Amino acid sequence: MxxxxxxxxxxxxxxxxxxxxxxxxxxxxxxxxxxxxxxxxxxxxxxxxxxxxxxxxHPVLNQAVTDQLSKMSHVMFGGITHEPAIALCKKLVEMTPQALEKVFLCDSGSISVEVALKMALQYWHAVGSPRAKFLTLRHGYHGDSFAAMSVTDPDNSMHKLYKGFLPEHIFADSPECGFFDEWVEEDISDFTSKLADNADQIAAVILEPIVQGAGGMRLYHPTFLKRVRELCDEFGVLLICDEIATGFGRTGKLFACEHAGITPDILCLGKALTGGYMTMAATLTTEHVANTVCGGEAGCFMHGPTFMGNPLASAVANASLSLLQQTxxxxxxxxxxxxxxxxxxxxxxxxxxxxxxxxxxxxxxxxxxxxxxxxxxxxxxxxxxxxxxxxxxxxxxxxxxxxxxxxxxxxxxxxxxxxxxx
CATH class of the missing domain: 3.90.1150.10 (Aspartate Aminotransferase, domain 1)
Structure with a gap:
């Protein structure tokens, strides 16, 4: 070498x-x-x-890739579908919270976040109330692409040198109550005031549920997440949960949202989706959000990655999720x-x-x-x-x-x- x-x-x-x-x-x-x-x-x-x-x-995942490779490695997903993608999306709908019924496949975790943010922006455009701000948490991390960087902590992260070049969003104090600590209601106060003061500008809240990953590996109390869901409902703001790092069992629950018993409006998945074999991600949302997005001026969601729904990645992701369910x-x-x-x-x-x-x-x-x-x-x-x-x-x-x-x-x-x- x-x-x-x-x-x-x-x-x-x-x-x-x-x-x-x-x-x-x-x-x-x-x-x-x-x-x-x-x-x-x-x-x-x-x-x-x-x-x-x-x-x-892993022999099961190796076999899934080998079997699919003999059929087709890639076809465009525009106007074409295939069994590996259908089987994968069916599994994702079954595994994730019940309200999440629409699946948008994409290339990587960062792009899953980009897709989620675009969905939220296009949602509010479609209802005739355009909003350009997102509310998120300090010490959060959502990826290295531009929109993902814009909702990553601008002062305490690896992306602080891009401050001034990125859109400026609203950052609330990250929770101080640890996962195993006794809950203190004061922990949600800064988030509450930031949301209340800016609700008519905010398209969505985006956060990493329970575990803030690359921004500090912080583990916070489930009640904070429960309160966030309640406040988003109260102020009529969408909630995006970035489970790229936490999804598929990493925190002891299949999805970290389960620790708080909440369902986001948009869910981002990646990393473990294919068991580490290929790059792939997914953004799931509710029928209401999807249909509202597509009912607007554009008539569809304006995003379409070249390798969206890649058959090889879909096949190994489907095998990985089946393996997870069977073990x-x-x-x-x-x-x-x-x-x-x-x-x-x-x-x-x-x-x-x-x-x-x-x-x-x-x-x-x-x-x-x-x-x-x-x-x-x-x-x-x-x-x-x-x-x-x-x-x-x-x-x-x-x-x-x-x-x-x-x-x-x-x-x-x-x-x-x-x-x-x-």
Whole structure:
């Protein structure tokens, strides 16, 4: 593998071309392991950015791709349909909250958010009351494309340098009550006042339910989400839930919205949708929203990705969701959570650690100062694990099939890494 060419010519995500981070050459993957070119086996604590929930090289998913490849890899979705997309959308309608009956397939999580925002804008245009603002939360993250960046925290995120170039939306204080804390009603006050003061300008509220991901790995109280739904109903504002990171079991519920017993008007899904095999996302909405959008001046929804409904991606997504339904994922995720509850709290004794938190198959260690990614990544590889920290956060979101011993190896590597690097 030509690592020198990679270093000199390939621009990796969130990496400087002036001082690129080390890239480790992976030759293949199996189960919960990534294998480097030299044969080193690494327990993957990241599920390839939270997508590979079933692990790697899964025979069921491999077969789904192989079977579909022999029929057709891609056809345009405009004026054409096919069984893989129909089967997938049928499954999504069955799995998601009952009111979500219309499925728009798209390319990636960021584009799912773009689609949701466009739906909300076109909805209000269709009813004759155009609105151009969105209300969202500080410390939120919704993707790297332009509209998605505009509803990502402009001051506390990786996108703050784009402030002034993006549309300016309304940001409420993010919740302070943790998932397992006692609820304090004051936690919703800033959101309430922001919504009340700007309701006639707001097309929709958009937030990540229960878990704010790349904006800080914050886990908040379900009652906050319940109050948001109530307030959106009270002020007649649409609610968009971005479940790209949390969907398909990651928090211990199939969808994080279930922790609060609420249904959004628009739901964004991605990442684990295809089990980490191919890029694909979906935006679901209610019949009312869809029909209102299409009843306006345009007569349809003005969006159509080239690879919308890609048959290969649809086939493997359908297989991944079937696999999830047929396996005891709830027990697996509950076991991961129970292990986190036991093995993460001792890390609070380290001077460099500010806090630890966990929910479902998400475990987070937050430090007082930013970690040196190059140094700690090298330590992790030497310890036989793959963990990719960012900022002050060292976290793991492993495949659901990880064993207790493997999970403990991940956390032990975090502990030893922080001791040696911080």
């Amino acid at each position: 030509d690592i020198a060419f990679d270093r000199d010519h390939i621009w990796h995500p969130y990496t400087s071309t002036l001082h690129p981070l080390t890239c480790y050459p992976v030759s293949h993957a199996e189960g919960v392991h990534l294998y480097l070119e030299d044969g080193t086996a690494l327990i993957d604590g990241m599920s390839s950015w939270w997508a590979a929930i079933h692990g790697y090289n 005891p994922w709830q027990e697996k995720v509950a076991a991961i959570e129970a292990n986190f509850a036991e093995i993460l709290p001792p890390l609070k004794q380290l001077d460099c650690v500010k806090s630890v938190r966990w929910l479902g198959a998400i475990g987070v260690v937050e430090t007082h100062t930013a970690v040196d990614v190059e140094k700690i990544q090298r330590h992790f590889v030497e310890r036989g694990v793959w963990i990719r920290p960012f900022g002050k956060l060292v976290y793991v979101m492993p495949p659901y099939d990880i064993s207790t011993a493997q999970l403990r190896q991940l956390v032990e590597a975090i502990e030893s890494g922080l001791k040696s690097v911080m």
